[in-house]
Amino acid sequence: MNIYDVAREAGVSIATVSRVINEKGNVSSKSMQKVNDALKKLNYSPSLLARALTVKSTHTVGVLTIDIRDPYYAAIAYTIEQEFYKRGYNMMLCNTGGSEEKKIEYLNALAQKQADGVIIVGSSFGGGRADDFLKEYAQKIPVVYINGYSEIKDVHFVICDDRRGIELMCEHLLKQGKKHLHYIQDDITFSAYQKRQGFVDALKRHGFPDGNKSITETGAGVNAGYEAAKKIFQTPCDAVVCGEDLTAAGVLKYINEFSIPAVVTGFNNSYLCEALMPPLSSVDNRVGEVACSAVEVLDAILSGKTAAEKTLITPRLVLR
């Protein structure tokens, strides 16, 4: 069933039907009535596809994440979806698995399906193939990047200052009198390097110029943290700063198992923190705020307003 059926039923032209559906005014209350009746009677539902073809807007946005199973991405995607729902948009979710190729494929698909805008969450750091691609892409369709970084024109960035977050945590620990901080890096994204840098900076500022030597690189997940702990505690260490709650959970497991007198801190302030014993202090990277900002920025662009090129959000410590 289409708009012609409704027009016929109502005894008016399709233009009039279109007008009442889109509340464009210039319709007599009489016609209005007739059309509304027909609408009801036929239980008509307009094709947004056809509509999009002419108005050049699908009211659909794309969201690229690396892995939606990661609570961090899930939280971001959740907020983005809720916020856009309020504004009448739907969300296409795309999991890149961290592959640049897939990222590009998805971006192409979104363009072909005429997504109104795209939000990319988390990136391997600048310079990848996808970044080159984005230079062209962002001129055609609005892109906002969450917690990524590149000098790409036309791309808007919303970032949580992860580096600062780790700095804050380190300063707290040092103030607590910890002498031997260690950092675990579990990823190779832009954000992961920022955090690492925060660790090094904080130590340097407090008279430990060799922070880099107190860093262990490992993979993601609880087990990786556990394995890293094995190595770390072979030398003196009374505080392990982690770039992820999950990693911290692994370290904590080791600490508990061998009754090691050291403290461990996480990052993300996920629900894991409360679930563990003892509860985990963590850096709250404020996913909610970050996601909301990203939506606001994209929404502004879609509404023809201008938006900040770069939005920086400051994390905060949650001590337990």
Add this chain to the structure above:
Amino acid sequence: MNIYDVAREAGVSIATVSRVINEKGNVSSKSMQKVNDALKKLNYSPSLLARALTVKSTHTVGVLTIDIRDPYYAAIAYTIEQEFYKRGYNMMLCNTGGSEEKKIEYLNALAQKQADGVIIVGSSFGGGRADDFLKEYAQKIPVVYINGYSEIKDVHFVICDDRRGIELMCEHLLKQGKKHLHYIQDDITFSAYQKRQGFVDALKRHGFPDGNKSITETGAGVNAGYEAAKKIFQTPCDAVVCGEDLTAAGVLKYINEFSIPAVVTGFNNSYLCEALMPPLSSVDNRVGEVACSAVEVLDAILSGKTAAEKTLITPRLVLR
């Protein structure tokens, strides 16, 4: 830029261009060449919107979840997306928050945007407004339901036998010599009731007809589990069976805190199980398989094949 531009550049008609793009054959290698050159040169990307309008397929599927931040839904959504990606489909993710209204709104939106099919994950049990709605809906667009249940015609169901899962766990515990099992129900979905029933059944079969008296109802989350534990351990209890890993984590926290000689088991076999001390035995409800089956069913329908009305997947115990 559109297909006309390509046609002009190649010096052929749009029909020919369309033919080569869609590999419909009946094109001389000469024309083929010309078109391909033009395609390259213009860097042409066809509008899938316009295409969808005529072929009546968007190659987009909708997925309704209650809350993508829940690791269970995240895992399902992840697999669905990956599997459909392979098949050339994109996924629209919709979070209902458990609201029937929102569910209906989303279903309508998906229909208007002409999603080729819909997968609904998790349901409050049959009889809601949305179920009525689905009766009509499913006739227009293919729907497969994951872990929900209703007597809705045309809707396909893929379910993990959660009830059996809890039964298995109870039997294991009883075999271990546990005398006082207790169950914690933390939700009011169809699945939650199934699990509960599994507990009651298992106990009954082993000579405890009053299983219902050993059930505590609570909310979701670690804290809810902790609170529930307070009550539970006021009477004899040496094993707490939980309907969620999260709840189990809360109970475990209490058990550890007060050194209570009881065991606790979870459900979902999430990564939490490994992170906790001691690690948590859990029912693996095989999200991956469930999601894959759902995709296979929907894909079959979309390909014009027939598919099972109901697919039942048996969970398994993961003992730690």
Add this chain to the structure above:
DNA sequence: CTGAAAGCGCTAACAA
């Protein structure tokens, strides 16, 4: 093998 032309279902000038 190729192209003209008629849709797909809608919006938006433009006339009336």
Add this chain to the structure above:
DNA sequence: TTGTTAGCGCTTTCAG
């Protein structure tokens, strides 16, 4: 206030 008509960008008969 209304209706006619020309697109939007593509696929697909149907002739040739």
